[in-house]
Amino acid sequence: xxxxxxxxxxxxxxxxxxxxxxxxxxxxxxxxxxxxxxxxxxxxxxxxxxxxxxxxxxxxxxxxxxxxxxxxxxxxxxxxxxxxxxxxxxxxxxxxxxxxxxxxxxxxxxxxxxxxxxxxxxxxxxxxxxxxxxxxxxxxxxxxxxxxxxxxxxxxxxxxxxxxxxxxxxxxxxxxxxxxxxxxxxxxxxxxxxxxxxxxxxxxxxxxxxxxxxxxxxxxxxxx
Numbered sequence: 001x002x003x004x005x006x007x008x009x010x011x012x013x014x015x016x017x018x019x020x021x022x023x024x025x026x027x028x029x030x031x032x033x034x035x036x037x038x039x040x041x042x043x044x045x046x047x048x049x050x051x052x053x054x055x056x057x058x059x060x061x062x063x064x065x066x067x068x069x070x071x072x073x074x075x076x077x078x079x080x081x082x083x084x085x086x087x088x089x090x091x092x093x094x095x096x097x098x099x100x101x102x103x104x105x106x107x108x109x110x111x112x113x114x115x116x117x118x119x120x121x122x123x124x125x126x127x128x129x130x131x132x133x134x135x136x137x138x139x140x141x142x143x144x145x146x147x148x149x150x151x152x153x154x155x156x157x158x159x160x161x162x163x164x165x166x167x168x169x170x171x172x173x174x175x176x177x178x179x180x181x182x183x184x185x186x187x188x189x190x191x192x193x194x195x196x197x198x199x200x201x202x203x204x205x206x207x208x209x210x211x212x213x214x215x216x217x218x219x220x221x222x223x224x
Contacts, residue, residue: 001089001151003068006158007057010070010085011047013162017170019050028216033203039063040199044216052078052169054219058196065090069196072165075221077179079104079172081113081138082218083165086195087158095126096154098142098161101133103182105175113140116164120157123150132192136185186218 014020023046032038040062047055053075060067065088072083081104086097100113117140126145128134142161146154190210196217200209214220 001087001094001155003059003066003087003089006087006155007059007068007070009159010162011045011055011057013159013166014047014049014055017166018052020055021048022046023048028212031203033199040065042203046216046219051174052076053221056216056219058216060199071217073218074169074178074182075219077174077176078169079106079108079175079178080165080168081110082182082185085158085161087154092147094146094148094150094154096142096144096146096158097126098144098157100138100141101136101185102138103178103185105177105181108172110138110140110168112164112167113138113161116140116161117142119160120144120153123153123157133189133194183220186213186220189213189218 028044028046030044031042033040033042040060043059045057045059049055052072054071054073056071056073058069058071060069067086067088070085070087074080074082081100081102084097084099084101086095086099088095100110102110120142123142123144124146126143128143142157144154144157190213197209200212203209204212
């Protein structure tokens with residue numbers, strides 16, 4: 001999969017549908033591990049999406065690995081789930097996580113996301129290890145894997161999932177009642193850990209990783 005191109009296409013979907021501004025570069029935009037040898041390189045891009053909240057990408061490259069994480073944070077109180085995409089290529093292995101976490105007050109139906117799930121549910125399932133956040137994930141998430149032969153279908157699944165999510169955003173009300181459980185989930189992601197935690201802690205340490213998560217992955221509008 002061409003992750004750079006997919007990342008560009010997702011950004012085009014977001015910026016063509018919403019008023020936005022890119023958050024200026026800072027110490028989180030480019031970093032590496034280890035700092036001198038730079039075996040793994042990271043690039044963060046962040047955007048304020050008006051009428052929704054925040055969108056960010058973290059692109060990780062290293063020996064044999066290419067990973068893009070995209071985070072859609074409804075930090076204005078939009079009645080949609082927190083949305084996280086992980087798309088990774090390691091050699092000929094492909095893994096795509098389309099993850100939804102419903103932290104909303106009334107838990108709306110999310111018919112667009114359910115329809116999207118039905119379309120791509122026949123793709124090979126990725127067998128992941130048990131973890132606390134797996135149990136919190138909405139049942140219309142898609143956790144899939146494949147080989148280069150599946151690149152086209154996985155690419156399609158990613159973009160169609162983003163389009164379905166945008167449809168949900170456009171019809172969702174904004175209510176501050178949707179924020180307390182979202183913030184509580186963010187706290188759990190920080191305190192109990194998430195897939196990015198081990199690598200980020202090597203780069204930033206424990207406190208620095210918490211700060212990165214709050215400022216970049218799941219920002220709060222009230223923090224601005």
